Amino acid sequence: MxxxxxxxxxxxxxxxxxxxxxxxxxxxxxxxxxxxxxxxxxxxxxxxxxxxxxxxxxxxxxxxxxxxxxxxxxxxxxxxxxxxxxxxxxxxxxxxxxxxxxLAPDPIVASRPVLDEDPGLPEAWWKEMSAALDALAGVPPPTDREAVREEYLRRVIPAFTGHQVEAAITWSTAHGDLHYGNVTRGPHILDWEGWGRAPYGYDAATLYLYALLIPEVAAHIRTELAPILDRPEARTGLLTVAAQILQAQDRTDFYAELADPVREYLARL
CATH class of the missing domain: 3.30.200 (Phosphorylase Kinase; domain 1)
Known part of the structure; x- marks a missing residue:
């Protein structure tokens, strides 16, 4: 990676x-x-x-x-x-x-975290992934593990997105690094070192925003993950991932590539 x-x-x-x-x-x-x-x-x-x-x-x-x-x-x-x-x-x-x-019996979806071509994932894959995210979110957030700290997101969201954070955040359990190099075509989810508490929808937001280089694919993913991302409480998760991308654009190549599409997304949000 x-x-x-x-x-x-x-x-x-x-x-x-x-x-x-x-x-x-x-x-x-x-x-x-x-x-x-x-x-x-x-x-x-x-x-x-x-x-x-x-x-x-x-x-x-x-x-x-x-x-x-x-x-x-x-x-x-x-x-x-x-x-x-x-x-x-x-x-x-x-x-x-x-x-x-x-050994996972199937290959990873992409060789880097973001998508730069259509991976051709079938509808069944997205249904299984959505079910896995629901199951994970249903686990009570651990008290000793934070994938995203509240102090951090309240600082970076307004600083990098221009949006404000809701007074009350809905927390759930998340993988914390659910990009396309950490999921297989099974699907299986790899690399659990950073799992823990995160704003609701954080993992789904990562899958969506990391596909913005291909607008038609991103639109399809947004539809597939609508049951999660359409919920009002997912807004903070989306803003957190957007802020992280913009914060890191100067030091990570794939974040730099995503920066403009993320700004366009924020303008529409």
Missing amino acids: FEAPAPATAGRMLAAQQHAADQFGLRATGCRVWGYRGRTLSSAASPHWLRVICAETGTEGGTLWDGPSSSRALPASVPRPGLFRIRDWITEGYAYRAELYA
């Missing part, structure tokens, strides 16, 4: 991946999937999927570190690959966690 990190980081993470594969009695194969600045490294380890996360010693733990393991408590109606085993170790000033997953 991201480019390979600096050589020193890449070498250290590849060594950690090899160590994890040896511990599980597997061999990492196939394409390497890097996380931001090499914080994670994932690849197939047939017949499984192996993910390694790293942090400097003493900074491990917390929301992102424990997200995948804590997501195992979510209902089975939220489709995601099973997490089988976890291994932790510390070496040379770094803490590592290896996670062994079931």
